[in-house]
Amino acid sequence: MAKTLSAREIMEKLVSFPTVSSDTNLPLIDWVEEYLQGHGVKTQRHPHPEQPIKAALSAHTGPWEEGAVVLSGHTDVVPVEGQPWDSDPFTVVEKDGKYFGRGCCDMKGFDAIAIWAMVEAQQRGVKRPLQLALSYDEEVGCIGAIPLIEAMEPVLPKGSAVIVGEPSMMQAVTGHKGGQGYTVRVRGFEVHSSLLPTGVSAVLEAAKVIEWINRTNAANRNAAPDEVAAMFFPPYTTLHVGRIHGGTARNITAKDCWFDLEMRVVPGEDKKSWRNAFKAHVAEVQAAMQAIQPGSGIDLEPLFSVEALKPEENGEAEALVRAITGDNATHVVSYGTEAGFFQTKGYSAVVCGPGDIAQAHQPNEFSTVAQFDAGIAFMERLLTRLQEGR
Numbered sequence: 090m091a092k093t094l095s096a097r098e099i100m101e102k103l104v105s106f107p108t109v110s111s112d113t114n115l116p117l118i119d120w121v122e123e124y125l126q127g128h129g130v131k132t133q134r135h136p137h138p139e140q141p142i143k144a145a146l147s148a149h150t151g152p153w154e155e156g157a158v159v160l161s162g163h164t165d166v167v168p169v170e171g172q173p174w175d176s177d178p179f180t181v182v183e184k185d186g187k188y189f190g191r192g193c194c195d196m197k198g199f200d201a202i203a204i205w206a207m208v209e210a211q212q213r214g215v216k217r218p219l220q221l222a223l224s225y226d227e228e229v230g231c232i233g234a235i236p237l238i239e240a241m242e243p244v245l246p247k248g249s250a251v252i253v254g255e256p257s258m259m260q261a262v263t264g265h266k267g268g269q270g271y272t273v274r275v276r277g278f279e280v281h282s283s284l285l286p287t288g289v290s291a292v293l294e295a296a297k298v299i300e301w302i303n304r305t306n307a308a309n310r311n312a313a314p315d316e317v318a319a320m321f322f323p324p325y326t327t328l329h330v331g332r333i334h335g336g337t338a339r340n341i342t343a344k345d346c347w348f349d350l351e352m353r354v355v356p357g358e359d360k361k362s363w364r365n366a367f368k369a370h371v372a373e374v375q376a377a378m379q380a381i382q383p384g385s386g387i388d389l390e391p392l393f394s395v396e397a398l399k400p401e402e403n404g405e406a407e408a409l410v411r412a413i414t415g416d417n418a419t420h421v422v423s424y425g426t427e428a429g430f431f432q433t434k435g436y437s438a439v440v441c442g443p444g445d446i447a448q449a450h451q452p453n454e455f456s457t458v459a460q461f462d463a464g465i466a467f468m469e470r471l472l473t474r475l476q477e478g479r
């Protein structure tokens with residue numbers, strides 16, 4: 090049997106793989122697969138449907154039956170380029186009570202603790218199964234979650250309570266907004282600006298679409314929030330344009346203008362109806378453009394889509410995490426996670442993991458040793474419950 094490692098040693102190993110979202114995660118997946126199999130844990134590899142450089146991994150230990158607790162984490166990390174790091178980002182450095190390294194917080198620290206718990210569960214023997222779900226491409230819009238969940242379904246007994254270990258300071262986070270984003274490409278028609286009515290300015294047309302975004306934000310702000318929305322700041326769906334680019338000269342109607350739109354949708358509101366409302370407005374603007382120049386128009390390129398996590402009533406995952414942590418306060422967060430995808434696929438889901446999201450994606454990213462140890466203590470209590478079959 091392979092040497093059994095501590096959670097910290099596993100984290101050191103995971104951080105050493107530079108699994109930036111654009112690059113391969115296969116060396117990490119290979120290592121985890123071999124480590125778990127070397128300890129008798131059954132694993133399943135789920136290759137990326139299009140990119141052979143990426144794969145997800147699931148694992149199962151305990152009785153081969155439904156109702157597992159599922160520990161969910163992503164294997165990818167954000168880039169380090171251009172960030173002033175004081176140490177090698179891909180080597181864990183312990184200093185001043187903190188573990189520094191890319192992913193120590195988001196979220197290889199949790200991944201390591203989860204892998205450690207899988208082996209512990211296998212060795213101790215558990216009456217309730219424990220599963221692991223490791224995805225790719227979370228940092229580029231939670232793209233890997235749905236393929237992973239769908240790949241697990243036919244090969245594993247369905248789990249019931251999912252713990253997504255994004256950094257939450259080990260608090261039970263039961264809700265977050267969903268979201269979707271688009272690059273909006275406006276195609277105009279160039280003429281000298283003295284002939285304005287015969288051309289189509291992509292910049293001016295983009296402005297009409299953006300004005301709809303401003304009006305929508307104002308209307309959302311003025312509407313009374315429902316009970317779920319009221320838990321969030323701000324307590325309504327927001328639309329945001331983060332980048333815009335267009336035009337070539339002061340006196341030419343712009344041929345091209347593009348901007349990035351992001352919508353953060355409160356749980357309970359339908360992402361699809363927001364998308365449809367936006368598309369309906371775009372269609373109106375486009376019709377007026379095409380009445381002047383038929384070749385002009387507006388195209389939407391999807392950037393990302395994240396499901397909201399809606400606070401569950403009597404949610405199993407929430408109850409489990411609360412029983413273990415003793416945390417009974419209500420927490421919702423403003424960042425998206427894979428928990429919403431599990432929920433839409435019929436799992437009870439909660440976010441709970443070590444570290445503070447404020448440290449995620451930063452240069453000198455860290456998790457405190459205390460948070461990491463709190464994560465291990467959490468797993469110890471979870472293991473005791475699993476051994477007792479609850």
Ligand SMILES: [Zn+2]
Binds near residue numbers: 163195196227255
């Ligand atoms: Zn993350």
